Amino acid sequence: MSAHAYLRRDMIGPMPPPLAATGFVGWVRRQLFGSVLNSVLTLASFLLLIALAVPTIRFLVIDAVWEGASRADCLEETLGRPVGACWPFIAAKFKQFMYGFYPENELWRVNLTYALGVILLAPLLVPRLPYKTVNAILFFGVFPVVAFFLLVGGVFGLTHVETRVWGGMLVTLVISFTGIIGSLPFGILLALGRRSDLPIVRMLCIIFIEFWRGVPLITVLFFATYMLPLFLPGNWRIDPLLRVLIGVVLFAGAYMAEVVRGGLQAIPRGQYEGATALGFGYWRMTGLVILPQALKYVIPGIVNSFIALFKDTTLVLIVAIFDLLGQLRAAFADPNWSTPVTLFTGFAFAGIIYFVISFAMSRYALYTERRLDTGAAR
Amino acid sequence: MDQERRQGEGAAAAPGEGAAPAMRTTKNQVAIEIIDLNKWFGSFHVLRDVNFKVMRGERIVISGPSGSGKSTLLRCINRIEDWQQGRVIVDGVELTQDLKAIDEVRREVGMVFQQFNLFPHLTVLENCTLAPVHVRRLPRREAERLARLYLERVHIPEQADKYPAQLSGGQQQRVAIARALCMEPKIMLFDEPTSSLDPEMVKEVLDTMVELAMDGMTMLVVSHEMGFARQVANRMVLMDAGQIVEIAEPKAFFENPQHERTRLFLSQILH
Numbered sequence: 132m133s134a135h136a137y138l139r140r141d142m143i144g145p146m147p148p149p150l151a152a153t154g155f156v157g158w159v160r161r162q163l164f165g166s167v168l169n170s171v172l173t174l175a176s177f178l179l180l181i182a183l184a185v186p187t188i189r190f191l192v193i194d195a196v197w198e199g200a201s202r203a204d205c206l207e208e209t210l211g212r213p214v215g216a217c218w219p220f221i222a223a224k225f226k227q228f229m230y231g232f233y234p235e236n237e238l239w240r241v242n243l244t245y246a247l248g249v250i251l252l253a254p255l256l257v258p259r260l261p262y263k264t265v266n267a268i269l270f271f272g273v274f275p276v277v278a279f280f281l282l283v284g285g286v287f288g289l290t291h292v293e294t295r296v297w298g299g300m301l302v303t304l305v306i307s308f309t310g311i312i313g314s315l316p317f318g319i320l321l322a323l324g325r326r327s328d329l330p331i332v333r334m335l336c337i338i339f340i341e342f343w344r345g346v347p348l349i350t351v352l353f354f355a356t357y358m359l360p361l362f363l364p365g366n367w368r369i370d371p372l373l374r375v376l377i378g379v380v381l382f383a384g385a386y387m388a389e390v391v392r393g394g395l396q397a398i399p400r401g402q403y404e405g406a407t408a409l410g411f412g413y414w415r416m417t418g419l420v421i422l423p424q425a426l427k428y429v430i431p432g433i434v435n436s437f438i439a440l441f442k443d444t445t446l447v448l449i450v451a452i453f454d455l456l457g458q459l460r461a462a463f464a465d466p467n468w469s470t471p472v473t474l475f476t477g478f479a480f481a482g483i484i485y486f487v488i489s490f491a492m493s494r495y496a497l498y499t500e501r502r503l504d505t506g507a508a509r
Numbered sequence: 510m511d512q513e514r515r516q517g518e519g520a521a522a523a524p525g526e527g528a529a530p531a532m533r534t535t536k537n538q539v540a541i542e543i544i545d546l547n548k549w550f551g552s553f554h555v556l557r558d559v560n561f562k563v564m565r566g567e568r569i570v571i572s573g574p575s576g577s578g579k580s581t582l583l584r585c586i587n588r589i590e591d592w593q594q595g596r597v598i599v600d601g602v603e604l605t606q607d608l609k610a611i612d613e614v615r616r617e618v619g620m621v622f623q624q625f626n627l628f629p630h631l632t633v634l635e636n637c638t639l640a641p642v643h644v645r646r647l648p649r650r651e652a653e654r655l656a657r658l659y660l661e662r663v664h665i666p667e668q669a670d671k672y673p674a675q676l677s678g679g680q681q682q683r684v685a686i687a688r689a690l691c692m693e694p695k696i697m698l699f700d701e702p703t704s705s706l707d708p709e710m711v712k713e714v715l716d717t718m719v720e721l722a723m724d725g726m727t728m729l730v731v732s733h734e735m736g737f738a739r740q741v742a743n744r745m746v747l748m749d750a751g752q753i754v755e756i757a758e759p760k761a762f763f764e765n766p767q768h769e770r771t772r773l774f775l776s777q778i779l780h
Contacts, residue, residue: 405622405626
C-alpha cells in the first residue's frame, strides 16, 4: 500500500440517463401524474378543456350555416335544428369588413397596397434572404409613401379617395402599421433622451413621456378629433384619420420609450466603457453596441406594446372612424341579417382575425428572440 | 521624502542581467505625462497630486491595495474617467474638454478590462473589426485581415466565429486583448486583466501579455501578478490612498522596498 488514501484508476465515461426518466411515457408520468394533486389537476384541466372546446367547435363548425342568401337561412325556425355561426352573413359583408366604403372600382389600389406590403415584408422576415438593408429601406421608407399616394390618390391620374370612406381592415391595418412603424424609432429617441446627460433634453423627454402615459388613449383620440381643430387657425384642416394617426404614434411612442429604457438599463456599464475606450462616440456606441443589445432584451415588451396597440386601434370607433370592429357593428344593424346568431358570428370572425395576427406577431417575436440569443444572459 | 523626489523621473536605468527583456525606450520620448492630478468622487479624494511620466516602450506595473486609486488613475489616461485638477498628456496630446483631442487619444490607447467587456451580441471577429471599421474607417476586408492577424497572435484564430459567451474566461480576455490591438494602439492599458479569471486561465493571458511586452508595446498594467511584474516590468509603482508611494525597478522593489507601506503590502501578497 502506498501513502495514497485513494487513487482512481479508470475515469467514468458518460452514460445514458435511466429509461423511466425519458421518453413520452416517462414525461407523462412525471409531469402529469407525478403526485395525487398533480393527477387531479391534470384531469380537471382536461375536463375544462373539453367543456370549452366542444361547444366552440359545435358553434363554429358543426352547427354552423355555410351557405345562404339572407337571414332566413340562419334561423332555427327554417332549419329546424340548433344554429351555430351564420357564415353567409360574413360572406355578404366581407367587402365592407375589408375595405369599408372604399369605392368599388378603386379597390385594386387597396389590394395592390396589400400585395406590395406582403411582397416587401415577407422576405424581410426570413433571416436567410439577402439584401436586408435594401429591403428594409423599401419597406420602412418607400412603401409608406407609395401606400399613401396609392390609397389617398389625387396624383398620377388616381382619383382622390377621402379617408372618410375608408374602413374595416384597411383602417385597422393603416393605423396599426403607422403606429408600429412610427412608435418604435420615436420611442427609442425618447428613451435615449430620458437617459441623456443634457438636463433640458432629459426634462423635455420626461415631461413628454409622463404626459402621454398619463392620459387614456380615448382622451387622446377625442382631443385630436374634436378639440384640436378649435385651436388651429380657421382654414387649417388636418385629415381626421391623419389626426388620429399622429395621436396614436405619440401615445404609443411614450409607452415604447419606457419599454426601451428598461432595456437600456439592463446594459452593464462595462459595455459603455469598452466602446468608449475603443474610440466610439455617443451615436456610434449607441447604434452599434448599446441598442442592439438593449432592444434584444426587450423584444417581449416591444411586441407586447405592438399587440396592445393593434387591438387598441378598435377605439377609433369612438371618433367615428370605422375600423374592422366598427364596420362589424354597423353591419349588425342591417335588418336583412338580423338573426339571434349574427352578433356572435361577427364577433367570432373579428376575434379570429385579431387572434391570428396577434398570435403571429407573438410567435415571430419568440423566433427572433431565439435566433438572436448568443448565450450572453445566464 | 526620497520617494517623492524619485516620482516621475522617467525611465529606469538599463535592466540588470536576466531581468526584464531588452527595453526599447527612447529616453526623450514621453508616452504619458501626468501632472499634479487630483480627482474626487463626491467628497472622496481618490487621486492626490499624482505626478508620473511613462516613456515609450516602457512597461509599468501598478500595484496597491484595493481602493488605492490605481484603476482610477489608469482610466484617466484615456479619459473614461474625468478629473478636477491637473493635466494628462498622452502621446503629446493634452486631454482637455476638447472632444477631438479625447477621440485622438482614445484611438491611440488600447484598454483591457477586468470584466473583458466584450460585446456579447457580436462574434469574436465582429468584436475585433467593429472599431477599426467604424472608428478608423478601414475597409471591412482590411479590418478582417487585421483581426485574424491579432487573433492569431493571441493564439485563438479558430474561435473567430464564436460568440464571447461560448469561450472560457481566459479566451475571452485574449479576445479583448486582440480587439484592443486591432486599433493598432501605441499604448496599452490593462486594468486587472487576470483578476476575474479562474486560476487555470491566468497563465494563458499573462503569456499573451509577456509576448506583447517583448514586442516593445508601451504598457501600463494594474495587477497583483508579481511573477509577471518581475518578468516584464521596467518599473513598479505602488499606490496607496490615492497617491504614488514608491516607484522602483522590480529588483529593488521586491528585494529592498523603501517605504513602510510597500513592505507591508508585499508581505501581505507574497505569503
